[in-house]
Amino acid sequence: MRHRLAGRHLNRRPDQRKALYRGLIRDVLLHERIQTTEAKAKEVRGMVERIITYGKKGGLHHRRLALAKVPDKGAISKVFDDLSQRYSERPGGYTRVLKLGRRTGDGAPMAILELV
Numbered sequence: 001m002r003h004r005l006a007g008r009h010l011n012r013r014p015d016q017r018k019a020l021y022r023g024l025i026r027d028v029l030l031h032e033r034i035q036t037t038e039a040k041a042k043e044v045r046g047m048v049e050r051i052i053t054y055g056k057k058g059g060l061h062h063r064r065l066a067l068a069k070v071p072d073k074g075a076i077s078k079v080f081d082d083l084s085q086r087y088s089e090r091p092g093g094y095t096r097v098l099k100l101g102r103r104t105g106d107g108a109p110m111a112i113l114e115l116v
Helices: 014-031 038-057 059-069 073-086
Strands: 033-037 095-102 109-115
Touching: 014 033, 014 038, 014 073, 014 109, 033 038, 038 059, 038 073, 038 095, 038 109, 059 073
Parallel strands: none
Antiparallel strands: 033 109, 095 109
């Protein structure tokens, strides 16, 4: 039974999965748009929104919480300086997932994860 098991495993060990999430979150924050598989996009979406919410709250504590998730000072400074101003009036929903279709080769469903 799958009681109380949340999230996707993505056929990776926990340390590899954590590294994958960190890289995807960093790329979304820096480039504001990435193309990846649908499952990865849906899994990372909530994490990106939480970091943007940390940026809106500001303060040293929230900056350290964000750096614990993504240890890239450039990406986090962009969140706290630029993105927090852009989304100051928005109560949530900072990302969107656009489905693209299937990838040639293995047929994986692809999607675009972008900031609104």
